[in-house]
Each structure stands twice: as C-alpha cells, then as structure tokens.
C-alpha cells in the first residue's frame with residue numbers, strides 16, 4: 350500500500366479536492382503549466398493534475414522510490430535548497446511548511462522561480478496569518494487568498510458536502526478555530 354493510501358482515508362477524494370484548488374485558487378493554471386510540488390511525499394497529487402506538467406521533490410529516498418514505482422516524476426531533494434531546472438508556473442507545499450529552516454528565505458527562493466502562484470496549506474492555530482503574509486510580501490507575493498480546506502484526512506465524506514461546507518463563510522471559519530487548515534494561493538498583482 351502506498352504512503353498516500355495510508356495517510357488519507359479517501360486518498361482520491363482528498364487529493365482530487367486539493368488538486369482542483371491548486372488549479373483554480375488565485376490565478377487559474379492552464380494546461381501545460383509546470384508545477385513543482387515540494388515535500389511531495391509519494392507524489393500522489395500528480396495523478397489529479399493530468400493537464401499540468403508535474404515535478405515532485407522529496408527528501409525521503411523511500412518516498413521517491415514509491416513515487417517512481419507509480420510512474421510519477423519525482424526527484425530526491427531538500428526543500429530548503431532545491432532549485433528546479435527551469436522556472437515553474439506554480440509551486441506547491443503541502444503539510445510541509447514546518448520543514449523550512451527559514452520560512453522567509455524559502456519563500457524568497459520560491460518567489461525567484463515561480464511565475465504564477467505558490468499554493469500551500471496553513472494551519473491558523475500554528476501560524477499567524479499576518480506573519481506568513483509578511484514573509485510572502487518580502488518574497489514578492491503581494492496577494493494572498495485563503496480558502497478553508499475542510500476535507501478530513503481520516504474520514505471519507507462526500508466531496509459535495511465538503512465543498513458546500515467550505516462555502517459557508519462564518520461556519521467554515523469557526524471550524525478552523527478547532528481543526529483543519531486554510532489552502533492558500535499567493536501571487537503577484539501583475540500575475
């Protein structure tokens with residue numbers, strides 16, 4: 350069983366929901382756009398972004414081997430120093446921002462090779478949104494949109510219910526005070 354299959358009760362539902370937001374939140378990605386997924390695990394997200402060109406990076410040789418066995422384009426590397434061979438339209442970082450040795454420096458470097466947007470998750474109980482926003486602005490990302498991401502890791506709800514709940518505004522924000530994270534897209538006014 351792959352890592353994604355053990356990490357998520359409904360890996361297809363969870364990753365499809367995440368992938369849709371990667372494409373749609375903030376400036377919309379286009380077919381053929383390049384996505385760099387930092388700390389990608391076994392790269393399971395790639396299967397739900399069939400129109401984009403996906404490259405994953407993970408520090409774990411076991412994760413990389415598992416990703417490659419599943420036919421995904423994943424290389425071994427440390428998010429604290431990795432530079433892609435060419436600029437990408439989107440960089441994603443999921444469940445891994447806390448591996449940054451220096452978050453401001455990581456975001457600055459990502460800003461140097463990311464043309465359209467950075468998409469990541471943010472636990473508002475762990476990080477102050479204003480602190481992250483300041484680091485993003487220092488990296489050149491002057492726009493930030495936050496979307497409540499209410500798909501649980503350990504349960505398998507109908508995706509339509511999750512989507513409806515995420516649109517409830519105050520109720521969604523109340524849930525975030527106890528559980529779940531925001532999915533965030535950072536970009537430039539000119540993007």
Ligand SMILES: C[S@@+](CC[C@H](N)C(=O)[O-])C[C@H]1O[C@@H](n2cnc3c(N)ncnc32)[C@H](O)[C@@H]1O
Pocket residue numbers: 356387388389390391406407408409412426427428429442443444445448
């Ligand atoms: C919780 S998993 C998240 C995997 C995937 N992004 C997801 O959300 O399903 C964290 C991943 O970060 C990787 N990782 C930890 N430190 C890293 C680093 N410094 N650079 C790259 N990957 C790292 C781990 O090997 C692991 O696969």
